[in-house]
Amino acid sequence: MTLDTATAVAWITRAAEIIRADESRLTGLDAAIGDGDHGANLARGLAAAVTSLEETQPESPGKALMAAGRGLVAKTGGASGPLYGTGFRRAGKELGDGTDATGVGDALEAMLRGIEEIGGAVQGDKTMIDALAPAVAAFQEAAGNGADLHAAAVAAADAAEAGLAATVPLQARKGRASYLGPRSVGHEDPGAASTALIMRALAEVTAP
Numbered sequence: 001m002t003l004d005t006a007t008a009v010a011w012i013t014r015a016a017e018i019i020r021a022d023e024s025r026l027t028g029l030d031a032a033i034g035d036g037d038h039g040a041n042l043a044r045g046l047a048a049a050v051t052s053l054e055e056t057q058p059e060s061p062g063k064a065l066m067a068a069g070r071g072l073v074a075k076t077g078g079a080s081g082p083l084y085g086t087g088f089r090r091a092g093k094e095l096g097d098g099t100d101a102t103g104v105g106d107a108l109e110a111m112l113r114g115i116e117e118i119g120g121a122v123q124g125d126k127t128m129i130d131a132l133a134p135a136v137a138a139f140q141e142a143a144g145n146g147a148d149l150h151a152a153a154v155a156a157a158d159a160a161e162a163g164l165a166a167t168v169p170l171q172a173r174k175g176r177a178s179y180l181g182p183r184s185v186g187h188e189d190p191g192a193a194s195t196a197l198i199m200r201a202l203a204e205v206t207a208p
């Protein structure tokens with residue numbers, strides 16, 4: 001199993017479906033510590049990403065992720081749009097022809113670095129990084145131990161979910177939730193929740 005073009009498109013399409021299905025949960029999380037738009041923002045952005053894939057018919061998985069990133073930047077809005085958009089564009093650029101587990105691990109690493117670079121958040125700041133960083137580490141570790149793409153993606157999705165749970169006791173230090181100070185404690189971070197769903201989508205579409 002490699003991340004061929006059809007699988008890359010399936011990843012974005014599945015992510016759009018499951019974010020749409022969980023839109024109200026994500027919005028509820030953002031209503032608690034933000035402005036209540038994260039579910040709607042990302043559902044709109046991913047729908048635009050899917051449209052952009054249909055229109056451009058990319059001929060490589062890297063180009064598919066880049067096209068999705070452009071759709072996300074253009075239509076998501078909020079803080080998460082540029083962050084996810086940059087992440088997918090960087091991942092697509094990195095992917096090139098290396099579409100086995102190791103190559104996808106490097107692409108996910110590039111996604112993480114891109115989001116860190118433009119958002120300035122580190123692990124522990126109660127953001128999407130708290131789900132993405134452990135997901136990338138778990139993916140890389142699994143791939144390094146010879147896991148195939150699906151097994152590495154399952155490890156990443158599990159780690160993202162654990163990272164999401166670990167955001168509950170944290171106080172937000174980045175983004176809108178940081179304005180709440182100590183009142184941001186006791187809630188899951190919405191962006192970490194959407195990252196966990198996006199990682200689960202990758203695990204699903206790479207299943208044999």
Ligand code: ADP
Pocket residue numbers: 030034035036037038041042077078079080081083115118119120121126127128129174175176177189190191192
């Ligand atoms: P907004 O906060 O502009 O309304 P969204 O609601 O769409 O945007 O997204 C909020 C999520 O974005 C947060 O839950 C957090 O995970 C993520 N986020 C916000 N700022 C940053 C940042 N600087 N770095 C990484 N992630 C961030």
Ligand code: MG
Pocket residue numbers: 030034035036037038078176
């Ligand atoms: Mg918001």
